[in-house]
Amino acid sequence: MTLSNEVRRLERSWANETAWPKRLEWIEVKGLRGWTGQRIEFKFPIVAISGENGSGKSSIIQAAASVYRESATAVGKYYASEFFPSTTWDTIVDASIKFSAKEGERRVESSIRKPSERWKGNVERPQRPVRYFDLSRVLPVGGRVGYAKIAKSKHKELTDDSQPFDQTRLDRLSYILNHKYVAARMALTNIDPDRRVPILQRKITGYSGYHQGQGETTITELIQTDLPRYGLILIDEIESSLHPRAQRRLIRDLANVARERELQIVLTTHSPYILEELPEDARMQIFWSDEDRKIMTGVSAQFAMSKMDDSPHPDCEIYVEDEASKAMLIEILSICSRDLLTRVEVYTFGAASVGYQLGQMVNGKRFPRPTAVFLDGDCKAAPGCHVLPGIDAPERAVFGALRAIGWRDVWTRVKRSAADVAAACDAAMNLGEHHDWVAYAAKQLALTPNVLWHSMCGEWAERCISEQEVKAIERYLEDRLMEFS
Numbered sequence: 001m002t003l004s005n006e007v008r009r010l011e012r013s014w015a016n017e018t019a020w021p022k023r024l025e026w027i028e029v030k031g032l033r034g035w036t037g038q039r040i041e042f043k044f045p046i047v048a049i050s051g052e053n054g055s056g057k058s059s060i061i062q063a064a065a066s067v068y069r070e071s072a073t074a075v076g077k078y079y080a081s082e083f084f085p086s087t088t089w090d091t092i093v094d095a096s097i098k099f100s101a102k103e104g105e106r107r108v109e110s111s112i113r114k115p116s117e118r119w120k121g122n123v124e125r126p127q128r129p130v131r132y133f134d135l136s137r138v139l140p141v142g143g144r145v146g147y148a149k150i151a152k153s154k155h156k157e158l159t160d161d162s163q164p165f166d167q168t169r170l171d172r173l174s175y176i177l178n179h180k181y182v183a184a185r186m187a188l189t190n191i192d193p194d195r196r197v198p199i200l201q202r203k204i205t206g207y208s209g210y211h212q213g214q215g216e217t218t219i220t221e222l223i224q225t226d227l228p229r230y231g232l233i234l235i236d237e238i239e240s241s242l243h244p245r246a247q248r249r250l251i252r253d254l255a256n257v258a259r260e261r262e263l264q265i266v267l268t269t270h271s272p273y274i275l276e277e278l279p280e281d282a283r284m285q286i287f288w289s290d291e292d293r294k295i296m297t298g299v300s301a302q303f304a305m306s307k308m309d310d311s312p313h314p315d316c317e318i319y320v321e322d323e324a325s326k327a328m329l330i331e332i333l334s335i336c337s338r339d340l341l342t343r344v345e346v347y348t349f350g351a352a353s354v355g356y357q358l359g360q361m362v363n364g365k366r367f368p369r370p371t372a373v374f375l376d377g378d379c380k381a382a383p384g385c386h387v388l389p390g391i392d393a394p395e396r397a398v399f400g401a402l403r404a405i406g407w408r409d410v411w412t413r414v415k416r417s418a419a420d421v422a423a424a425c426d427a428a429m430n431l432g433e434h435h436d437w438v439a440y441a442a443k444q445l446a447l448t449p450n451v452l453w454h455s456m457c458g459e460w461a462e463r464c465i466s467e468q469e470v471k472a473i474e475r476y477l478e479d480r481l482m483e484f485s
Contacts, residue, residue: 298351
């Protein structure tokens with residue numbers, strides 16, 4: 001999916017080495033909730049961490065909150081002892097959170113640690129504003145501690161103490177939720193001086209947090225919260241109570257705010273919509289295998305969802321880099337082994353680095369079912385993986401090979417004239433970015449990109465790859481199936 005303009009602008013700003021003078025570069029968590037010293041790197045100003053419940057997502061953002069100390073006048077202060085307490089059932093000892101943080105031109109590598117009874121290193125932590133949003137924010141207003149008392153009492157709003165939204169905040173609220181709000185404020189009552197109630201006003205009606213949808217309340221409270229410049233913002237399960245459009249728009253809104261204030265935002269999610277809004281470096285998956293925890297950066301949304309779903313499983317799960325690779329492999333299998341094709345399901349994994357990690361897991365027999373990993377032709381061979389034919393990126397391999405044989409019978413597959421197919425594909429290859437070739441040629445031929453690409457891959461598989469290459473793919477998949485027979 002194409003990245004939004006907001007996220008692209010954020011990418012460009014992040015690439016400037018003088019921007020973001022405060023950056024949390026990585027943390028290593030050991031001795032806490034099953035973490036054994038794995039490193040989590042933050043390669044983009046917004047990072048989304050996905051994984052099953054209990055995989056350790058919340059532990060990461062809580063550990064990140066513990067890395068920094070706040071100023072004396074800060075709104076909130078966070079300590080590892082609060083997030084990771086010892087209890088009758090949980091003894092925390094020999095634990096540590098190591099980290100690397102950029103402070104201007106200086107890099108600080110240090111740790112907070114609990115060798116025995118007490119946490120050490122809190123005083124030496126670098127200073128930075130931190131805002132942590134946990135799941136308590138998704139509780140309905142009426143169900144929160146102290147709010148029922150307000151509703152049941154003869155309360156009045158303290159109008160002088162209300163916090164009305166300025167036009168910028170109001171516009172953000174309207175954009176994310178796709179409703180036109182004419183006013184919003186956080187109100188205080190004479191019953192409780194500490195508990196604010198969100199009040200929203202649309203053109204024809206107004207209502208308080210006691211009668212709002214929970215998505216309205218969570219977004220209203222998030223937008224109302226001051227996100228200080230250079231701050232670290234941590235949000236658990238960001239998509240809670242939000243429909244897909246609101247999820248996408250929230251990420252775009254946060255991209256704008258992160259760019260303007262040079263914020264780092266780390267969030268957890270189970271949502272493909274959140275993941276699709278972010279570039280590869282911003283998508284992270286926590287993966288458990290035989291009690292061994294791995295962190296993979298650069299996963300596709302499809303891969304992340306496949307690891308959190310319980311849908312029926314095929315005989316063999318196949319992972320390829322992207323949709324172009326997926327079509328290529330499917331067309332190879334449709335020609336050489338229709339029976340094998342019916343027994344597998346093909347997923348995309350995202351960055352090549354994820355493929356290499358998956359290959360290591362295949363090689364170590366650490367998947368619970370038959371699993372195969374295919375790398376693009378321009379990747380180096382690696383244990384547990386098979387490299388697709390073509391010795392180049394899929395688009396370059398297919399377009400180049402077909403042009404060498406005059407595009408052969410692609411025209412009959414797409415039901416366009418041979419001359420039109422040749423002209424469109426030749427013109428597409430003049431574009432600098434090979435990922436754009438299929439879409440460009442398809443538009444010239446009045447086809448969908450998917451139809452054209454599958455047709456080209458089918459012709460390429462039939463005409464251009466050798467029998468030895470096909471047999472090697474078959475043997476690789478049969479070996480994966482045999483490992484579990």
